[in-house]
Amino acid sequence: MTDPLRVALAGLGTVGGGVIRLLDANRDLIARRAGRAIEIVAVSARDRSKDRGVDLSRFDWVDDTTALARSDADVVVELIGGSDGPALTLARATLGAGKAFVTANKAMLAHHGLELGEAAEAAGVALKFEAAVAGGIPVIKGLREGAAANEIARVYGILNGTCNFILSKMEAEGRDFAEVLAEAQALGYAEADPSFDIDGVDAAHKLSILASIAFGTRPAFGDVAASGIRHLLGADIAEAAALGYRVRLLGLAEAGPNGLFQRVHPHLVPLDHPLAHVTGSLNAVVAEGNFVGRLLFQGAGAGDGPTASAVVADLIDIARGEFGPPFAMPVASLAAAPKADSGERRGRAYLRFTVADKVGVLAEIAAAMRDAGVSIESLIQRGASGEGSVLVAIVTHEGPERSVAQALEKLRGSQSLIGQPMWMHILG
Known part of the structure; x- marks a missing residue:
């Protein structure tokens, strides 16, 4: 025996x-x-x-x-x-x-x-x-064994259940981040110090592991650009819904000729994409192989049983x-891939500004976008978000991320802006 x-x-x-x-x-x-x-x-x-x-x-x-x-x-x-x-x-x-x-x-x-x-x-x-x-999702085994014969183009997904729970609550109930975070802490979904979760660090740890397995590269957590959902407003969730999207914190890794790109960032996800329908504390990972096509792994991302x-x-x-x-x-076979320059990536973006309710603010924002070469698809001004302030939301046409970063840099220190702008990528 x-x-x-x-x-x-x-x-x-x-x-x-x-x-x-x-x-x-x-x-x-x-x-x-x-x-x-x-x-x-x-x-x-x-x-x-x-x-x-x-x-x-x-x-x-x-x-x-x-x-x-x-x-x-x-x-x-x-x-x-x-x-x-x-x-x-x-x-x-x-x-x-x-x-x-x-x-x-x-x-x-x-x-x-x-x-x-x-x-x-x-x-x-x-x-x-x-x-x-x-x-409990067998994504490591799925990539390491089930998709072993494939060249993976990119791997991305919802890697943190705490953030997804918060975003789902904000979406369903129209509440702001701080209020929902407090509820998540009371229910045990979020730690007393939730920084690792809400600032994207936990998801970045997981993404660096997935990227290594997917692309045959050395784990490179230090190369993951991570930002979380701390500065998200209920108004951002509502604006995304009006545009036909849902907000999800995604980790995304992609290998290309210029190196390995790894980022954790809130995204606007189209309603026809499977990740838009992953709610609560669930996790989901998408891997795209050159022969197998798109694979979706979804399930409970935490808890004693899973x-x-x-x-x-x-x-x-x-x-x-x-x-x-x-x-x-x-x-010995794992490649030491260089960090890809995010500025060369092309895509559409959602930008939200809280601004002083005064003449000339929209023109100032539009001028910064024009000077940086950012093409605006739509610009929406909503009612007052607080005394003397309004929200301005912009959706850009496809273009290099470097241009958006330059536009935001031009607006840094502007007396018209109140607080930090919100930049979310639109999942292509």
Whole structure:
């Protein structure tokens, strides 16, 4: 009889508890699919006394998380989080000890994925991270295995459930960002400090991982241009709807002759595009292959069940002895792609200004656009957004992004503008 796959689990939060419950609930099915049982033999977390709703007495408790790498486990699962600190120490110790490593830690992979991939290859063990991107959606496996024969033109999608929940609420109820964010925090969809989510950092971590797998490039989180939804107004959502769009925070990566382009930014998404209909805390990823065409991966991007599902799927692969290079090809084959110049990209844009309600403001904005070579498709002025101010929304014709950036720079410091303009790309 084949010996069980012995698992050491670091981190007993929402996802860690979900992994234990999933292994308990589907034990027989998992064993049949894996070809052998999968058993947790040791656990570690910060607080031994905390009630986590699962029976931990059957597992060895290890106070020093790093010691899990020296236990009798075959594989270590890391669900601690954080790009450095204990998570990275455990990853290095595990791979250095010649044990397989499974993680849901997108920040650590975005910053240290290349190093960890090299360590896994040198040790001849698995480094797997399906749960690091889009929760329970098998997008890593889909790109690394299912679409392996394709040249991917671009990969993009909704990578942060918190932001999508907020945008969906604003869209459905006509409320402003700050009010909906407070509700998301009360419901547990957003952290007390939501900066990583609402400023696009979390999505940027995930995008850098997807881009590496899709294009065979080294993970380059530092090259991802990230901005979030912090400055979005309810009026922007309403204006987008009037124009036939919905606002979504998208991560987009595209490889071209001038390098690798990676950006997280709010977009206006046409109503006939599948991403316009992804609501709530769901995630969705689109990959475009030269033979397979457009692939859409959609589902729950977070939560104990979906994320635990992805973690255990990785364990099943390891139990079967099925694993290859972490980033779809050996680290030595990953290209060091230069960062593409976003100014050369062409597209249409939505620009929103809050301006003083006085004569000459529209002419000043139009002149800045003209001087920068931006062609205006439509210019709309709405009623007062506050005492003495109005909203001006512009949709541009297709043109280089550099021109839009130059126009906004010309308007920087203008006494007519109140607050920061909002620039959103229109998904082509």
